[in-house]
Every structure is written in structure tokens, then in C-alpha cells.
Amino acid sequence: MSQKHKIEVALWGGLKPFADGNDKVEVEAATTGQMLAAVIKKHPALEDHIEAGVSVAVNGRVIASSLTEPIPEGAEVVIIPQLKGG
Amino acid sequence: MIHVTTTINGDETEFVCDPRETLLDVLRDRLSLTGAKEGCGTGDCGACSVTVDGTVVCSCLVLGAEAEGKEIGTVEGIATGEDLHPIQQKFLDHAALQCGICTPGILVATKALLEKHPDPTETQVRYWLAGNLCRCTGYDKIIRAVMDAAKDMRSAA
Amino acid sequence: MAFDEAKKDFNLIGTRPARPDGIDKVTGRAQFGADKAAPGQLHAAILRSPHAHARIKSIDTSAAEKAKGVKGIVTRADFATGLKGEMWNKLENVMAGEKALYDGHAIAAVAATSALAAKDALKLIKVDFEVLDHVTNVDESMKDGAPVIREGAAGPSTPEGMHPNVVGFYSSGHGDVDAGFADADLVIEDTFTTEATHQGYIEPHACLAQMGKDGKGEVWCCTQGHFNVAKVCGHLLGTEASQIRVTASEIGGGFGGKTEVFIEPVALALAKKTNRPVKLVMSRSEVFRASGPTASASMDIKIGMKKDGTMTAGRGVFRLQGGAFPGAPGTFTAMCAFAPYALENVSQEAYDVMTNRPKQAAYRAPGSPMAAFAVESVVDELCNQLGLDPIEVRLKNASREGSKASFGINWPRIGLVECLEAAKAHPHYSTAIPENGGRGVSCGFWFNHGGETAVSLALAEDGTVSLSVGTPDIGGSRASMCMMAAEELGIKYDDIRTTIADTATLGYNEISHGSRVTYASGLATIEAARDTIKKLCKRAAAKWGIDEDAVYWEDGFAKPSGPNAGEFEPMSLAKIASKMGATGGPIVGHYEATPEGAGVSFAVHIVDAEVDKETGSTSVGRYTVIQDAGKAIHPSYVEGQFQGGAAQGIGWALNEEYIYGEDGRLQNAGFLDYRIPVASDLPMIDTVIVEVPNPGHPYGVRGVGETSICPPLAAIANAVSNAAGVRMKSLPMSPPRILKALDEA
Numbered sequence: 001m002s003q004k005h006k007i008e009v010a011l012w013g014g015l016k017p018f019a020d021g022n023d024k025v026e027v028e029a030a031t032t033g034q035m036l037a038a039v040i041k042k043h044p045a046l047e048d049h050i051e052a053g054v055s056v057a058v059n060g061r062v063i064a065s066s067l068t069e070p071i072p073e074g075a076e077v078v079i080i081p082q083l084k085g086g
Numbered sequence: 087m088i089h090v091t092t093t094i095n096g097d098e099t100e101f102v103c104d105p106r107e108t109l110l111d112v113l114r115d116r117l118s119l120t121g122a123k124e125g126c127g128t129g130d131c132g133a134c135s136v137t138v139d140g141t142v143v144c145s146c147l148v149l150g151a152e153a154e155g156k157e158i159g160t161v162e163g164i165a166t167g168e169d170l171h172p173i174q175q176k177f178l179d180h181a182a183l184q185c186g187i188c189t190p191g192i193l194v195a196t197k198a199l200l201e202k203h204p205d206p207t208e209t210q211v212r213y214w215l216a217g218n219l220c221r222c223t224g225y226d227k228i229i230r231a232v233m234d235a236a237k238d239m240r241s242a243a
Numbered sequence: 244m245a246f247d248e249a250k251k252d253f254n255l256i257g258t259r260p261a262r263p264d265g266i267d268k269v270t271g272r273a274q275f276g277a278d279k280a281a282p283g284q285l286h287a288a289i290l291r292s293p294h295a296h297a298r299i300k301s302i303d304t305s306a307a308e309k310a311k312g313v314k315g316i317v318t319r320a321d322f323a324t325g326l327k328g329e330m331w332n333k334l335e336n337v338m339a340g341e342k343a344l345y346d347g348h349a350i351a352a353v354a355a356t357s358a359l360a361a362k363d364a365l366k367l368i369k370v371d372f373e374v375l376d377h378v379t380n381v382d383e384s385m386k387d388g389a390p391v392i393r394e395g396a397a398g399p400s401t402p403e404g405m406h407p408n409v410v411g412f413y414s415s416g417h418g419d420v421d422a423g424f425a426d427a428d429l430v431i432e433d434t435f436t437t438e439a440t441h442q443g444y445i446e447p448h449a450c451l452a453q454m455g456k457d458g459k460g461e462v463w464c465c466t467q468g469h470f471n472v473a474k475v476c477g478h479l480l481g482t483e484a485s486q487i488r489v490t491a492s493e494i495g496g497g498f499g500g501k502t503e504v505f506i507e508p509v510a511l512a513l514a515k516k517t518n519r520p521v522k523l524v525m526s527r528s529e530v531f532r533a534s535g536p537t538a539s540a541s542m543d544i545k546i547g548m549k550k551d552g553t554m555t556a557g558r559g560v561f562r563l564q565g566g567a568f569p570g571a572p573g574t575f576t577a578m579c580a581f582a583p584y585a586l587e588n589v590s591q592e593a594y595d596v597m598t599n600r601p602k603q604a605a606y607r608a609p610g611s612p613m614a615a616f617a618v619e620s621v622v623d624e625l626c627n628q629l630g631l632d633p634i635e636v637r638l639k640n641a642s643r644e645g646s647k648a649s650f651g652i653n654w655p656r657i658g659l660v661e662c663l664e665a666a667k668a669h670p671h672y673s674t675a676i677p678e679n680g681g682r683g684v685s686c687g688f689w690f691n692h693g694g695e696t697a698v699s700l701a702l703a704e705d706g707t708v709s710l711s712v713g714t715p716d717i718g719g720s721r722a723s724m725c726m727m728a729a730e731e732l733g734i735k736y737d738d739i740r741t742t743i744a745d746t747a748t749l750g751y752n753e754i755s756h757g758s759r760v761t762y763a764s765g766l767a768t769i770e771a772a773r774d775t776i777k778k779l780c781k782r783a784a785a786k787w788g789i790d791e792d793a794v795y796w797e798d799g800f801a802k803p804s805g806p807n808a809g810e811f812e813p814m815s816l817a818k819i820a821s822k823m824g825a826t827g828g829p830i831v832g833h834y835e836a837t838p839e840g841a842g843v844s845f846a847v848h849i850v851d852a853e854v855d856k857e858t859g860s861t862s863v864g865r866y867t868v869i870q871d872a873g874k875a876i877h878p879s880y881v882e883g884q885f886q887g888g889a890a891q892g893i894g895w896a897l898n899e900e901y902i903y904g905e906d907g908r909l910q911n912a913g914f915l916d917y918r919i920p921v922a923s924d925l926p927m928i929d930t931v932i933v934e935v936p937n938p939g940h941p942y943g944v945r946g947v948g949e950t951s952i953c954p955p956l957a958a959i960a961n962a963v964s965n966a967a968g969v970r971m972k973s974l975p976m977s978p979p980r981i982l983k984a985l986d987e988a
Contacts, residue, residue: 010651012415013590014400048399060655061939063839064693078651081413081574083690084605084757106359115358120278121271123495125445126527130914133445161271174269178261181879184718184887186268187275187446187495209923216923219914221443221496222718223883224890225922 004028007035007071010078011046018045032056033067035077053082092153094119095163103150110134112150113160121161121190125219132218135191136160142198144217161190164197172242173197173235182231184222192218196232204240208233246840246941255730256942259879262722263741264493275493276449276465281520284451285314285354287513288361289506289523290368291533292343292350295377295599295907296390299343299370302351307367312360315517316368318351322512323481330478332568336602337479337508343372344392344567345599346908347532354513354521377599377907381564382541384408384598392567392597411595413574415650416558416588423556423588427547431624435617437956437974438900439539439564441531442606443891443919446495448534449524452510456518458482460511462489467501467715468754473746479508480515487511490745491715498891499605502754503535531912535604536901538563538571542617544580548625552636556588557581557649559618563610564596565603571595572603572610575690579953580614581649583659583686583845584640589649599907605756607888608689608949612895612956616974619685619957624970633684633961634667637847658871658935658945659686659845665931666847671867680853680864683961687846687953691946692757693838693939697750698767700728700775700832704824706817708732710771711744713752714764718887718948719880723761724768726876727942731772733799734816750835758946761876762841762937767834769941775832782819782826787811840939844946846870848889848954852962856985859978861897861963867929873937873945884947886928892955894920896963900975 009025016023020043027038035056040047056063057078063069064083071077087102094117101116108127113119113136122145125133129144136145137159138152164171173196176182183189192215199206199214206214211232212225220228267273304316319338326334334340339348351368355361376390383389385406397410405412424430446465454460460482466472469489477484494501510523525534541562547555559580565571573593581589603609626633641659648654666672666684676682699711710728714720721741729736753759776796783801784791787810795804800813823830851865868885875881898918902910911917936943956974963981964970969988973980 012413012651014412014414014592018399052399057652060653061840062652062690062843064837064841066837066839069839076653080650080652081578083575084692084694104357104359111358114277115280118280119271120274123275123446124277124524125447125495126914128527128913128915131445131527161269165270170266170269174266177269178265181259181262181719181877181883183265183268184880184883185444185446185494185496186264186273187444187493189268190271193269212922212925216921219445219919219921221445221498221891221919222887224886224920224928225925226886226928227879227883229922229927 002030002070004030004034005073007077009035009039012080015046015049018049019043029071031067031071032063032069035071055080055083088151090151090154092156092158094158095160105151107150108146109148109150109153110145113145119160119162123187123190132195133188133191135194135218137194137198142195159194161193164193171197172239176231176235180227180231180234182223182227188218188220192220192228200236200239204236206236246938250942253730255726255736256876257878259877260722260736262719263725264721273493275446275495277524279451279463279492281451281453284520284522285356285517286358286361287352287354287510287521287523288358288365289349289509290351290365291529292339292346292348294343294372294374295346295379296375297343297372298375299339299341299350300373301371303369304351307353307364310364310367312356313353313364314356314519315354315513316351317509317512317516321516322479322508326478333475333504334479336568337505345601347529347601349533352509352513354517379598379600379903379907381539381562381596381598384564384596385562392599396569396597398569408597409594410569410597411573413577414592416590417647418588420556420558420588420590424547427555428550429625429629430545430547431621432545433621433972435542435544435620435972437540437613437616439536440606440895440899441536441917442498442500444496444498444500447525447527447530448506450507450510451520451522452507452514453520454511454515458486460487462487462507462511463492464489464507465492465494465501467494467497467717467756469715470713470746470751471754472504472507475504476508476511480511488745488747491743494715494717497717498607499609499756500535502756503604505534527914528912531917532909533601535602537606538565538603540576540613542613544617544621546621546625548629550629552631552639554584554586554640557584557586559591561593561614562596563593564598564600566600567597568602569595569597570603575610576614578650579611579688580618582688583637583642585642585646586649591649607891607952611687611689611953612892615685615687615953616956616960620960620970623961634663634672637686638663656935656938657843657845658933661933661935662845662847662869662871665869665933666849669849669867669869669931671849671865671929677851677853677864679966680851681962681965683850683852683958683965685848685954685957685961687950688843689758689950689953690843691762691841692759693763693841694753694757694759695751695837696763696767697752697835698764698771698833699749700771702775702820702823702830704821706815706820707738710739710741710768711749712741712764712768713744713749714755714760715743717755718884719877720760720764722880723765723876727765727768728772731769732776732816733797758948759841762940762944762946763838765876765944766838766940767836770834771832774834775830778830778832779816779819783814785826840937842873842937842939842945844871844950846950846954848958850958850962852959852966854963854966854981856967859981861976863893863926866926868951869931869933870947870950871933871935871945872947873940874934874943875932876944878932881932881947882930885930885951888951889928889955890920890925892952893925893959896956896959896974896976898975898977
């Protein structure tokens with residue numbers, strides 16, 4: 001497991017009220033799971049939303065559910081609603 | 087209960103059924119001929135198509151008792167032994183099925199079409215099969231398979 | 244996972260072999276959900292609510308229990324208690340609790356010695372209903388004073404102060420949309436609606452179940468996800484998923500509708516109560532009233548454009564009703580709406596609203612087709628008013644690698660521009676538009692999905708292969724799996740048999756949804772084959788007495804490499820397999836993962852339509868589908884997905900709709916009155932397969948099943964609007980709606 005590093009995480013607009021009005025959160029993490037846990041720690045009001053299911057885009061690649069995907073340094077990270085399909 | 091003697095795919099067959107049972111119910115539940123499918127039970131989808139004395143019908147709209155003395159043809163009777171009928175082979179060659187639930191009814195209807203009209207136009211095929219719903223394919227590959235089968239059957243005749 | 248070097252030289256991939264289940268399906272042998280019988284089986288039937296919204300005061304089954312042939316009756320009291328969240332919602336939908344929430348909601352079920360006896364007994368069950376006010380329209384359901392479906396159902400994102408029927412909210416965007424609109428030469432703002440439709444699979448839901456007092460059960464059913472059936476049945480019956488073995492039958496269409504569980508828990512509960520196998524098959528009217536149609540939508544769109552075609556801003560508000568439970572796909576509607584366009588200023592918001600209708604289920608790219616209808620209609624109108632070519636405008640604004648998507652991510656490698664270029668170059672686009680006709684163009688977008696996947700690949704001593712996958716084959720996927728395994732192993736396509744394994748035989752597999760099967764089960768098949776190859780090389784190395792790293796696999800043979808090259812005769816798969824028992828035991832390759840590299844997919848559709856202004860009827864004259872498949876494994880079945888999605892879209896655009904009366908009852912619960920396209924309604928559907936490889940799959944595959952239904956609603960609406968000379972803002976564009984629009988123009 002690689003070292004944790006600083007990540008700027010973008011939230012979708014609807015989450016802003018639950019992140020003290022921020023649409024970006026800076027955390028230290030090396031994987032998607034660590035990142036989500038760190039985001040919740042910083043803004044506990046996001047827990048219900050994240051636990052209800054979210055996906056994460058890392059450099060444009062959508063990680064639907066995995067908590068173990070590595071996040072490289074300097075990656076663009078965006079939390080989006082959880083994806084599934086018909 | 088009613089006692090019925092009939093012929094199915096050339097075999098003499100006897101069964102008993104409730105007067106309310108449809109021919110489709112009898113084929114599927116009493117004779118284990120499950121090739122004909124029930125998609126609607128109201129004659130709208132054609133998945134239960136069989137022939138009665140050579141005419142294509144929705145077997146969900148025919149009573150089992152009405153089969154008395156008739157010649158019934160189902161999808162199970164289309165191939166000869168292990169040899170597929172040309173329309174069956176063309177459906178495979180053209181990938182003319184996705185899920186395959188409508189396929190038995192469409193094959194029964196197509197066989198009757200080509201026996202009556204060996205050289206149909208695309209429009210004729212589309213109208214002949216208008217009573218057989220397919221939700222997967224958009225009909226494109228089905229129509230191509232039928233036209234191709236007709237062509238091969240004409241040159242073989 | 245990224246596959247930096249997608250494989251390019253193929254032997255089998257891209258060819259069109261006959262499907263392995265083909266002969267069974269053209270001879271009537273294939274066994275679908277209703278085709279299996281068990282010795283001593285009972286037949287079941289379900290009593291359904293005739294009311295859209297009613298309190299169930301009492302259910303008296305005593306007369307029915309005494310009826311001829313009746314062996315058991317179940318109500319809500321026969322299912323698990325204490326469920327929460329999603330599983331409570333599922334149980335509440337499978338069998339009503341305190342209230343009937345829609346016309347068709349299950350109230351009780353009977354098992355009897357024949358289907359007729361079971362149906363007769365339903366008439367003897369007495370239910371005392373207290374009829375409540377109901378609401379079936381999305382906009383009405385959001386208003387103050389609308390009947391409350393259920394208090395406390397709202398999710399965490401729902402803004403304060405909204406009606407309790409509003410249960411979900413999503414918003415996103417970037418830039419400054421008001422500044423963007425101020426910057427535009429033309430701004431168009433309008434409201435659009437779509438009606439609920441049904442997936443319309445021809446095979447009704449059907450199952451055969453048995454269950455003992457010990458809670459061990461067996462289910463045979465038509466489903467897109469049998470592992471999910473086991474999971475849900477376990478919860479709803481108060482037992483464990485692993486105690487219920489589910490086998491997926493052949494499936495007669497699903498399109499998302501068979502991702503849900505409706506009847507299997509009922510059949511299991513009856514089987515447990517009667518200690519007999521129970522067969523339960525829905526009628527067509529039950530399928531319409533009580534399975535999972537789509538959401539209906541009401542949408543406000545505003546887009547600004549400069550004279551040169553540059554889109555300056557876009558805003559969308561989407562309201563979707565998803566029936567009497569949370570889950571309408573408004574979030575996806577909002578995310579997909581502006582996905583084809585690289586907008587500097589964009590905002591979208593969506594509301595998930597409950598009504599007294601059956602719980603919506605996925606239908607091919609859930610939520611996306613309605614979004615495309617609304618947005619692409621406005622884009623078309625902007626092009627018309629500014630005198631611009633609709634494909635050039637789309638190319639000018641197209642999303643491409645590195646541009647920022649409307650929902651916040653930066654796009655990876657995508658194929659929209661390639662699709663638009665192919666559309667522009669297609670002969671269809673340069674032919675004259677027919678007199679009295681109109682041409683419509685639209686883009687469409689869907690995410691696609693990976694999901695939990697497990698695959699096992701076992702060799703037989705004769706050198707053939709059994710491949711077990713856990714994703715029900717809904718459109719020919721077993722052919723694709725055989726092709727991918729054969730490609731890797733270097734053996735014949737016909738030497739592989741692919742089976743959909745039951746839930747006791749393979750690790751958990753997510754549902755066949757999200758266009759994931761060829762992507763995820765395909766990836767897992769390739770990896771399982773590569774795992775097998777490693778094991779084969781190891782056996783050859785041991786035989787030759789060399790290091791296993793010094794053996795490589797090529798065209799079906801283990802070969803020595805490096806200094807040993809040419810030293811030993813290459814060994815075929817069959818030769819190694821023939822001795823496997825004595826050289827280390829059975830050879831089985833496997834792969835289990837949740838692949839996270841599903842590539843998104845874009846499509847462009849072109850359609851010519853003619854409108855009869857006397858009757859209001861529309862005929863579709865020419866139709867062309869252009870879509871990015873990443874890499875087409877079996878092109879015939881890729882084309883089939885393109886054509887099938889287009890045909891379903893034509894139905895949605897022109898005819899299909901759920902019609903509820905003032906009494907809240909569904910008025911058209913049959914194929915006669917809910918008319919899906921028939922052969923004589925449609926033209927041939929041309930297809931162009933664009934291949935922009937997905938780096939998340941070893942061969943570059945992108946899912947193709949869903950994107951094909953995203954553009955047609957809009958493309959046809961644009962064609963019809965251009966033919967009729969009036970903008971059509973409500974679907975379906977049935978003759979009465981077209982005549983009304985012409986009258987009002």
C-alpha cells in the first residue's frame with residue numbers, strides 16, 4: 001500500500017450543504033476507501049450520503065463501488081452518485 | 087373433463103382437458119410441448135402460434151376441445167429428425183433471435199407464409215408477421231432471415 | 244485496472260459464428276421460465292388490489308381455503324418481519340402490508356392443484372379496503388395537498404419543506420449559467436414530458452419454487468440476476484441466501500425489467516406452507532400492472548447558443564415519478580442530460596417523486612432517454628432558428644477526451660466525435676429529405692457498468708472446455724463468452740460450452756444489467772482463460788523439466804522459449820488435458836473481481852419520418868444507428884442491440900404509454916391497447932459500429948445494450964417536429980397529440 005498523500009476531492013453540488021458549504025474537500029488518502037473515510041471524518045454530515053452509495057471518478061475513470069482502487073498523486077477525484085444500470 | 091383425439095406434428099395424440107383449457111394450455115401442461123409460449127393469453131403477441139389444419143392460429147385463443155380431429159403443427163415439428171428446416175438454419179445464420187421467446191411462433195408463421203407465398207416481398211413478410219411481436223431485434227434480422235430462406239427454398243425447389 | 248495495450252490481432256473476435264444455444268431456440272427445446280414442471284407441483288395465482296391507494300382493513304381467506312383444490316394461501320403475515328430500508332421496500336412491493344399502494348399491488352396468493360382452481364379461489368378471498376385519495380401524475384404529486392403515499396420515505400438529500408412524496412434530490416453543475424445565457428445570441432427555454440412505458444419483454448415473469456420447513460429452497464426462474472433473487476428471497480423469507488439455490492432459466496427478454504424480484508418470494512412462501520413445488524406465472528395484464536415500468540418525466544430545459552453554434556450554457560430541471568417507492572432514476576437523467584456537450588456553464592437538478600403507481604424498474608439506460616428527448620429537442624430548435632447544421636453544431640460542442648463533463652468528471656477516451664463524424668459521412672445524411680418528411684438527429688449517452696463477477700473455466704480430458712458464468716444470457720452473450728475464451732486458449736469456438744451456473748456453483752455475480760455482461764463477464768472469461776494458460780504452461784514445463792517462465796502459450800500450444808526454443812515439441816491443450824489427472828489433477832482457471840473499467844458509450848441516430856397531417860400518424864422511413872462499441876466481439880449481436888434499442892425507442896416515441904384513469908387504474912394493461920412496434924411498423928435499421936477501444940477491457944469492449952435507446956426518442960421527435968412544422972414537447976407522439984399540436988400551432 002502506497003503512502004497517503006493530499007487529494008482534492010470534488011463533490012456534486014447537492015452535497016455542498018452537508019460539507020459546510022464547500023464543493024471541494026482536501027484529505028489525505030491513497031485509495032478510494034481511505035479517501036471516502038477521510039471525507040466523512042472531515043464532514044460527518046456526508047456520512048448518510050456516502051453510505052447510501054456513491055461512485056468515484058479518478059482521472060475520469062468511474063470507480064462504481066470499489067474501496068481499494070489506488071488514487072495516484074495529483075489525480076482528479078470526483079464523487080458522483082452511485083452508478084448501476086438496466 | 088373432455089376426451090380429445092387429435093394429430094400433433096403427424097402423431098396421433100389423445101388427451102383429456104377441462105372445457106375451459108386452451109389448446110396452448112393442453113400443449114404445454116398436458117403434452118409437455120412447451121415450444122409454443124404464452125406471451126399474453128389474448129391473441130396479441132403470436133408467441134403461441136401453431137397451425138390447425140395448415141392455418142396459423144394463436145393457440146391461446148383455441149380451446150383444447152377444438153383440436154378434436156384436427157392436424158396441429160407446432161415448432162417441435164418443423165425440423166426433420168436432426169436436420170433443421172431452412173428457415174431454422176437461416177434464423178441462426180442471420181442472428182435473427184436474441185432472447186428467442188418469440189422465435190417458435192415466428193418460425194411457425196414463417197413456414198406457413200413460405201408454403202403459401204414462396205416469393206414474398208419485404209412488405210408481405212412484414213405484414214404476415216405483424217401478429218408476432220418481437221421486442222429484442224427490431225425485426226431487421228428476422229425479415230432478412232425470412233427473405234434469405236425464401237430465396238434458398240425457391241432455388242432448391 | 245487498465246489494459247494499456249488492447250489486443251488487436253484476432254482470430255475469432257469480430258467474426259459471426261452461430262450462437263451455442265441456437266438450435267435449442269429454433270426447435271422449441273430451450274426452457275424458459277414457465278417451461279419447467281416438477282412432480283406434484285401446485286399452481287399459484289395472486290390477488291391484486293383494484294384500488295390505486297387503499298388501507299387494507301382485513302383479509303378473510305376462510306372461504307378460499309375450503310375451495311376445491313386449494314392447498315395454501317399466503318398474505319403479508321407469511322413473510323419476514325423487522326426488515327429495514329431497501330429490503331423492506333422490496334417486501335412491501337412483493338406483498339402489500341397496511342396499504343395497497345397501486346392498482347395491481349399484491350394482496351394475497353393461492354396455491355392449488357391447477358391454475359384454474361387457483362384463479363377461481365382468488366374470487367373467494369374477501370378484502371375490506373378503505374379507499375384513499377390517490378395521485379398518479381408527477382407534477383400533481385409534488386403539490387401541497389397531494390395525497391401522501393408514505394411519510395418518512397425521503398432520502399438524506401431531499402431539501403427541507405418539500406412534499407413527503409418527494410424522496411430524492413440531486414444537483415450538480417459548474418460555471419455561471421446566467422452569465423452564459425447573457426452571452427448567447429439565442430436562448431430557448433421549454434418544458435417537456437414523457438409518459439411511463441414498459442420494457443415489454445414477451446415472456447411474463449415465471450418461476451417454479453420449492454422449499455422445506457428447514458428453510459432450504461430451490462428456485463427456477465427467468466431473471467436478469469439469479470444471485471440477486473437468492474439474496475432478496477433470503478431476506479424476505481427470513482432465511483439465508485445460500486440456503487436458496489436459484490437456477491436461471493432461459494430468459495425471454497428483460498431490458499431492465501427482470502432485474503427486480505416480484506413473484507419468487509411468493510412462490511417460495513407458498514411452497515413452504517404446502518410442502519409442494521409451486522409454479523407461479525404472471526399474466527400479461529399482471530406484468531403491466533404490477534411489474535416495473537419506467538418512470539415518467541416532466542422536464543424544464545434552457546439552452547443558450549451563439550450564432551456560430553457555440554453553446555454558452557445549459558440548465559435542466561427534471562422531475563421523475565417512480566411509483567410508490569423511492570428510486571426513480573432522476574439522478575441519472577440529470578447526469579446524462581448534457582453529457583454529450585462540453586459546456587462551460589451548466590446546471591442540472593432532479594427530483595425523485597412517489598405516486599400511486601407500480602415501483603419503476605430499470606429500462607435500458609434508466610433515465611437517459613427522457614433527458615436526451617428534452618435536451619436534444621432544444622438543441623434542434625436552436626439549430627433550426629439559427630439556420631445551422633445539427634451535426635456540425637453537435638461536433639462543435641461535443642464532449643471529448645479531457646473536456647469537463649456536465650456532471651463533473653474530466654472525460655477519459657470517448658467516441659462521441661467519431662460517432663458524429665461517421666454520421667456526417669453516412670449516405671443517409673446526404674440523401675434528400677423526403678417530401679412531407681422531416682429528418683431528426685440526436686446524440687445519446689450511457690455510463691455502462693462493471694459489477695461483481697466470478698467466472699470458472701474447467702478443462703475436460705478431451706481438450707474441450709466448460710465455461711461457467713453467472714450472468715444470465717439476455718441477448719446472445721454465451722456466444723461472445725465462447726469466442727473470448729477460444730480466442731485466448733487458441734482452440735475452436737465449438738470446443739467451448741458456456742453455461743449460466745446456478746447460485747450454488749459460482750461466486751456472487753451481479754445482475755445482467757448496466758450493459759455489463761460482455762464487458763465484465765467477458766473480462767473475467769479472458770482472465771480465467773489466462774489463468775488456465777498459466778496452469779497449462781506449468782504442466783508443460785514440468786514435463787519438459789524446464790522453468791515454467793520458459794514456456795509460453797501460442798495458438799493453442801505450450802511452447803518452449805529462449806534457450807529451450809525448438810528443443811521440445813509444442814504441446815497442445817488437448818494433450819496436456821489428457822494427462823492432467825496424473826500430472827497434478829484437474830485444470831480449472833478462474834477469476835473473481837469487481838472490474839472498474841467499464842467504458843462509457845455514446846451514440847448518434849439519424850431518422851427520417853413522415854407525418855400524415857390528416858390523421859396525425861407517423862411513419863418512420865429510414866433509420867440509422869451509429870454507436871461506439873469499443874470493440875465488437877460478435878458484430879451481429881452488437882447490431883442486434885443497436886436495432887433493438889432503436890425499435891424500443893420508436894415505440895416509446897410514437898405509441899407506448901401507461902394510461903391511468905381518474906380512478907387511478909391502469910387502462911391499457913395488454914398488448915392490444917399498449918401497442919409495441921410490430922414488423923409492419925418499422926423499416927430496416929441500418930447500423931454503423933464505431934470502435935474506440937475502452938482501455939478498461941483487454942480487447943477494448945464497451946457495453947452496448949443500453950446506449951441504443953438513448954437517442955431515438957429525441958431523434959424521432961426532431962424528425963416529426965421538422966415534418967409537422969411544430970415542436971412536439973410531449974411523448975408519445977401518438978396521432979391525437981400530433982393533431983392537437985397542429986391545431987394549436
